[in-house]
Amino acid sequence: MYGRMVGDKILEEVAKGVQEIKEKYGKSPLLMTLEVGDNPASRVYLSSQRKTAEEVGINYETIQLSAATSQERLLNMIRDINKDPYINGLILHLPLPKHINTKIVQWSIEQKKDVEGVTPMNLGQLFLGMPGLIPCTAQSIVALIKSTGVDLKGREVTIIGNSDIVGKPVALLLMQEEATVTVCQLTTYERGFLKEHVQRAEILIVAAGHPGLVKGEWIKDGAIVIDAGITAVEDKILGDVQFEEAVKKADYITPVPGGVGILTVAYLMKNTLEALKWQLRDNEED
Numbered sequence: 001m002y003g004r005m006v007g008d009k010i011l012e013e014v015a016k017g018v019q020e021i022k023e024k025y026g027k028s029p030l031l032m033t034l035e036v037g038d039n040p041a042s043r044v045y046l047s048s049q050r051k052t053a054e055e056v057g058i059n060y061e062t063i064q065l066s067a068a069t070s071q072e073r074l075l076n077m078i079r080d081i082n083k084d085p086y087i088n089g090l091i092l093h094l095p096l097p098k099h100i101n102t103k104i105v106q107w108s109i110e111q112k113k114d115v116e117g118v119t120p121m122n123l124g125q126l127f128l129g130m131p132g133l134i135p136c137t138a139q140s141i142v143a144l145i146k147s148t149g150v151d152l153k154g155r156e157v158t159i160i161g162n163s164d165i166v167g168k169p170v171a172l173l174l175m176q177e178e179a180t181v182t183v184c185q186l187t188t189y190e191r192g193f194l195k196e197h198v199q200r201a202e203i204l205i206v207a208a209g210h211p212g213l214v215k216g217e218w219i220k221d222g223a224i225v226i227d228a229g230i231t232a233v234e235d236k237i238l239g240d241v242q243f244e245e246a247v248k249k250a251d252y253i254t255p256v257p258g259g260v261g262i263l264t265v266a267y268l269m270k271n272t273l274e275a276l277k278w279q280l281r282d283n284e285e286d
């Protein structure tokens with residue numbers, strides 16, 4: 001299952017939406033990315049963001065700050081971005097240097113510009129099943145699963161990894177679809193139960209950041225396997241599933257690269273358009 005298949009359709013819709021807003025309001029969305037220091041996994045993400053934004057008519061700007069930037073300076077910059085009416089979305093690349101408190105900085109982002117869905121308000125609305133901006137990778141994973149046409153009700157889903165940006169939001173989205181959701185942690189692995197949870201999964205989602213963690217022979221025959229691992233090794237990106245073996249068992253499986261990652265960028269563009277629409281609605285109400 002390739003990210004392109006779902007992603008192209010989303011990008012087409014985004015391009016159309018961008019065009020409509022341009023005609024109606026004379027305005028184009030602007031997505032701002034902020035990176036502190038330099039990290040190899042972000043480099044791939046940044047270049048696909050720039051390319052994809054250009055394709056759909058979203059303006060794209062990057063601010064690259066030195067790894068020595070203070071938390072206060074970063075918070076001040078975000079405060080300015082929050083107030084700037086020309087900037088519609090902000091993505092703050094992770095990881096941040098150790099002297100910066102990631103949560104405090106993420107939480108300072110204005111909810112309506114939080115295109116990654118990392119603020120407590122957006123995450124809280126997701127928790128409650130209310131509309132808001134939802135983390136891009138989580139949306140990609142659910143879209144890939146749905147593209148198979150599977151009925152999620154009562155399905156055995158195993159998620160490996162419980163990050164705030166992937167594992168947790170995916171669990172919430174699939175719970176809303178009435179799936180049976182199991183979330184595995186590092187301690188599941190340490191206690192020797194990981195294999196069992198993989199074996200029972202009709203849908204397996206792996207976002208652990210450990211290449212080769214999931215052995216192909218563990219996978220249930222006919223399963224849907226979504227590999228959201230993105231470990232950068234030299235010039236390559238590696239997933240978490242042993243792909244060659246897993247292909248023999250799964251009915252559907254996403255490759256790395258070419259799977260979830262590509263779609264994540266498409267949803268980032270979609271969220272940026274949604275963010276601009278939200279801001280325009282607000283202005284009309286004022």
Ligand SMILES: Nc1nc(=O)c2c([nH]1)NC[C@@H]1CN(c3ccc(C(=O)N[C@@H](CCC(=O)O)C(=O)O)cc3)C=[N+]21
Nearest residue numbers: 041042044045048092093094230237257258259261262
């Ligand atoms: N705040 C924050 N949010 C993130 O989502 C985030 C982050 N920080 N820091 C860095 C990692 C890395 N990441 C990628 C997303 C897409 C691709 C991607 O587009 N991959 C393509 C292309 C790969 C290639 O060209 O080799 C693919 O998988 O097919 C890669 C990496 C998001 N991250």
